[in-house]
Amino acid sequence: MDYGVKPLRLGGAEVRVNLFDLAGGDAFKTVRMEFYKDAQGLLLVYDAGDRASFEALERWVGEAREGGAAGGAPVVVVGNKAELLAAAVPANEGRAWAEGQGWAFFEASAATGEGVRAAFATLFLQMLEFAPGVPDRVIAAASASVLQEGEVGRARGGWGPTAGAPVGMGGGGRRPSLLKPDARAY
Numbered sequence: 001m002d003y004g005v006k007p008l009r010l011g012g013a014e015v016r017v018n019l020f021d022l023a024g025g026d027a028f029k030t031v032r033m034e035f036y037k038d039a040q041g042l043l044l045v046y047d048a049g050d051r052a053s054f055e056a057l058e059r060w061v062g063e064a065r066e067g068g069a070a071g072g073a074p075v076v077v078v079g080n081k082a083e084l085l086a087a088a089v090p091a092n093e094g095r096a097w098a099e100g101q102g103w104a105f106f107e108a109s110a111a112t113g114e115g116v117r118a119a120f121a122t123l124f125l126q127m128l129e130f131a132p133g134v135p136d137r138v139i140a141a142a143s144a145s146v147l148q149e150g151e152v153g154r155a156r157g158g159w160g161p162t163a164g165a166p167v168g169m170g171g172g173g174r175r176p177s178l179l180k181p182d183a184r185a186y
Ligand SMILES: Nc1nc2c(ncn2[C@@H]2O[C@H](COP(=O)(O)OP(=O)(O)OP(=O)(O)O)[C@@H](O)[C@H]2O)c(=O)[nH]1
Pocket: 022, 023, 024, 025, 080, 081, 082, 083, 108, 109, 110, 111, 112
């Protein structure tokens, strides 16, 4: 498992994001199970060149639930290796699955950097909304600054009652949750 801290300014607030990159092997399940409960956001990454990794996402979501991941914790889905020309999983398929759950989707490439900032910016904004005690003005300012950079444009849509609204402006508590994928009905 890899761990890192990313200090950043979001909407004028100083934020420290603790990143835990969980190892996927079966042998590490007991280690992974220690981390879901306190997660304030989840980034689900599959390899666009490997269909099995896409099909495994349901299993990862199940494991996170089993591990006690918070119902309202935001989830962002990433189709990695977007620079591959012959994708085994077309981006539209990844997007459809993610949006079907009510989660934002990004194509990204760790090799070229494409899409990486946008995926993290979207997740961080949603985490700011989810975290307790963050003033609305901080969330609004963070949304505005990220939107200004054009980083969350592709995250629009698929947000149920807030579909089409800029991410971060949908109001708390209405985001589809991890535990209750149907929470969009709220
Ligand atoms: N072409 C390409 N290769 C990538 C990209 N991202 C990661 N890789 C390669 O894919 C392989 C697997 O990457 P990892 O980061 O080890 O994958 P992982 O899912 O974190 O694996 P575990 O931590 O063992 O669960 C490595 O050889 C990476 O260099 C990408 O965007 N494009």
